[in-house]
Amino acid sequence: MVGAVRRHLEMIVLILSGLLLAGGAVCWWSGAPGVAEALWVAGTVLGLVFALAATVQAARHRRPTVDIIAVLALAGALAVDEPLAGAIITLMLATGQVLEARADARARRELSLLTERAPRTARRLTESGVVEVPVDEVGVGEHLLVRPGEVVPVDGRLTASATFDESALTGEPDPVERPAGDDVRSGVVNGGQPVEIVTTTTAAASTYAALVRLVEEAQAASAPFVRSADRWAVIFVPVTLVLAGAAWWAAGDPVRAVAVLVVATPCPLLLAAPIALVSGLSRAARLGVVIKGGGALEQLARATVMVVDKTGTLTRGHPAVASVVTEGGAEDEALRLAASLDQMSAHVLAGPIVEAALARGLTLERPEGVEEVHGQGVAGTVGGSRVRVGRPTWIVGDGPPEWVTRVRRRAELDGSMTVLVEIDGTPAAVLTLQDPIRPDAPRMMRALRDAGIDRVVLATGDRADVAHAVGRIVGVDEVLAECTPADKLAALSREAGRGSTVMVGDGINDAPALAAADVGVALAARGATASSEAADVVLTVDRVDALAQAKSVARRSRRIALQAVAVGMGLSLVAMVAAALGYLSPTVGAALQEVIDVLAIAIALRAVLPGRASGPELTAEEHEVLRRLREEHDGLGPLVERIATVADAMSTQAPDLAEARALADALETELLPHERADEERLVPIVARARGTREAVAALSRTHAEIEHQVTRLRRLLESAPAPADAETVIEARRLLYGLHAVLRLHNAQEDEDAFGLIPVPHA
Structure with a gap:
């Protein structure tokens, strides 16, 4: 009472x-x-x-x-x-x-998710078998068994190779394979078969316990x-x-x-x-941004420095199929068989493969005799064909075909993962998957700078090459790669000397930094996490540009x-x-x-009342036009990737332009009509939304360049001698690679400048 x-x-x-x-x-x-x-x-x-x-x-x-x-x-x-x-x-x-x-x-900054996720017991290996004991009783040098899907309770050393989901600590969604003898940290999830570890610390001194303490300490340091x-x-x-x-x-x-x-x-x-x-809080909520109180809104309005995580913030946060590469065509059939088999797999990469097949309108079958090798892949029978989907080393060992090696090399340069599809004992396709950059991320960065953010630092647990590539594209001032939660806290401490700080993240590993920053911003559109509990601002829509709008609302x-x-x-x-x-x-x-x-x-x-609008509102008819054009745009993705595949297969040793001619026909009948429709219908809509025709000059220029390059390719193929000579093959390959690069850049422009105008419903 x-x-x-x-x-x-x-x-x-x-x-x-x-x-x-x-x-x-x-x-x-x-x-x-x-x-x-x-x-x-x-x-x-x-x-x-x-x-x-x-x-x-x-x-x-x-x-x-x-x-x-x-x-x-x-x-x-x-x-x-x-x-x-x-x-x-x-x-x-x-x-x-x-x-x-x-x-x-x-809102109270609960640690419920962290504490609920923390393991209470461990499975100790003894001479008499497996004994379940409280995790606090585990000492250094003991042997523990971690079953599939279980959280590693204590830091330890692997006795055999294993696969782990380390996203809770690093924020990175991709599974990580650790060799025997490697150290494994508490808090990660066993993503493969049962594994034995030899403990190197006690539970109190382990990584996950330290993460919880970091959140508590950071919250205690937050000034009221x-x-x-x-x-x-x-x-x-x-x-x-x-x-x-x-x-x-x-x-x-x-x-x-x-x-x-x-x-x-x-x-x-x-x-x-x-x-x-309070009125500002209400306006922000209508944008899908929950700001936890007037204090957080004032801090957001004053903030000048932002530290941002990569995965789930600047990128989508989960892998997506970027390309399907085959040696002799039939990409859709290879993807259909792989997705049909992956329907029965719980692997983190199975979902994106199934999604990619359904997005192409492919009909999946129910596989039979499915067998999954944890951490390697899955095998089974689909429609009478024996199919295996998984790691290339599991399927072809150390001697893959040359075309598979070529695709994997390119994927490595792009920071992508590769999955090999084998059909009836023959490598049929390589699927490349990557965590794509959000189309609205570069626009968010520009809008945040207009709203008063002077400096942006990207702090991520990912590799340096991938982090720097993302940083360059979205436009940050500094990139910090391979960061632990403690590294992110240290980065915030350094940046605090430059002004009021904002931390943006969406994973459990971001919770300490979110609590320590002057303003913590969490993305919770895909579900609540410890990050949203520790944050001052929570985005409930899957659009990071809403943060820039919220910052403008806070300032106003x-x-x-x-x-x-x-x-x-x-x-x-x-x-x-x-x-x-x-x-x-x-x-x-x-x-x-x-x-x-x-x-x-x-x-x-x-x-x-709403502030001054940055441009006119689009009509429902214009939104519908944008949606239809985006569907066409997305449907042309396989054709764009086919350009690079055809160019890769062209050889001066055995000149053959048949595939190039078939590709040119597809470009003229599928790609060019879409680009002309974009110029006629999409460009005027974007120009009106942006307030000036000058804002779409780059889109119009690339439409013209794409048509010019396709026309050059057709002229080259029509004038080629029969049989084709090496010089024609080299020139055709050069044109195809150039066209592929222009199309990828142009598609990124359209994603950001045009299709970003399509409203996203609030979560």
């Missing part, structure tokens, strides 16, 4: 003060002034106790506060027998406290939000006391001093600023809050001077202060 009263104290005081003030007014109008005065006195005493408690608490934390003015005003109202003025002040104070409590209510009013107190309180003292001394009348204090009660600070901030809300405070306190200062000169009594001053409060609130409520 006592706890409930404490949680709702502000609301209880607000209701009581309203009842006492209204009850006194009713009694006054009913001809019972004595009862009315008693009720108003009670209201004044209630406010005095309330304000005094707030002042004592601020003094205990050595924090300046304007509540001291309210204490003096309320005490003065009682001393000079102006209880109505005191009751009005109490109502104003209580209203401000309720609004402030709502605006600054921060200081009310806007408190930051003005250092100047405003002395000015008020001097003016009130001067009025009393000059006129010899304490009533004037009380009138000054009543008018000086800083309700524009206590009311207007929280209302503007803070600017409006300051405007409301400046106008309200400016008028209060004028009224204070009038009261000091004897033109305002305490009761009239309290009523005038209410009028000033209403004006300040009206200014603050402007934050509810």
